[in-house]
Amino acid sequence: MEEKSLYHMRKDYSPAPLDPAHLEQDPFLQFAKWFDQALEFEQMEANAMIVSTCDLSLRPSSRVVLLKSYSREGFVFFTNYHSKKGRDLTANPNISLLFFWPATMRQVRIEGRAHKVEEAISQEYFSGRPRESKASSALSRQSEPLFEKEQFNDNVKNLIESDQEILRPTHWGGYVVVPVSFEFWQGGIGRAHDRYLYKKGPKGWNISPLYP
Numbered sequence: 001m002e003e004k005s006l007y008h009m010r011k012d013y014s015p016a017p018l019d020p021a022h023l024e025q026d027p028f029l030q031f032a033k034w035f036d037q038a039l040e041f042e043q044m045e046a047n048a049m050i051v052s053t054c055d056l057s058l059r060p061s062s063r064v065v066l067l068k069s070y071s072r073e074g075f076v077f078f079t080n081y082h083s084k085k086g087r088d089l090t091a092n093p094n095i096s097l098l099f100f101w102p103a104t105m106r107q108v109r110i111e112g113r114a115h116k117v118e119e120a121i122s123q124e125y126f127s128g129r130p131r132e133s134k135a136s137s138a139l140s141r142q143s144e145p146l147f148e149k150e151q152f153n154d155n156v157k158n159l160i161e162s163d164q165e166i167l168r169p170t171h172w173g174g175y176v177v178v179p180v181s182f183e184f185w186q187g188g189i190g191r192a193h194d195r196y197l198y199k200k201g202p203k204g205w206n207i208s209p210l211y212p
Helices: 027-041 084-091 119-127 131-139 149-161
Strands: 048-054 060-066 069-071 074-080 094-101 106-116 172-186 194-201 204-210
Touching (some): 027 069, 027 172, 074 084, 074 119, 119 172, 131 149
Antiparallel strands (some): 172 194
């Protein structure tokens, strides 16, 4: 395969600059403000985030996951605990979340540690899922090799159409990410982006501007 140069691909960002006077002192409130604006302007799922984990060998991996709730307790998503991300988090609970909202040219990067949520929370969420989603989660060996996709699809279809109650697998549930830092990024003209880092200290959150 020949090298394909992407040097010519360039888009200028021209949003309103991020005025530090309008920044919330609390990063959770700042996130909520930007998230609400993303819900208004984004055409795709504003709650989509890139979840990055590392295994014990410090080899990183990333994937897109949907945020399902957030509060001062942290940011919650659900997955198969036997998946690649689940195995990574068992070995190394450090995690990074990245939200990218192109309509407003904003990013939010959150770093912290992931912990399993209480089983009651996982059960409540699973109970409210569509039957199709329950069936896929119940039958999927997420991240393992799949040799017979048609057979898997048939198994899912049969389970959906059956009268059988679909129970939450014990290896399926939620994680809550407890942040230790937030970075808010606003695209700027000429790549002069605005960046503000919130870092948790003993007396609260410290805010620092960063070079682009």
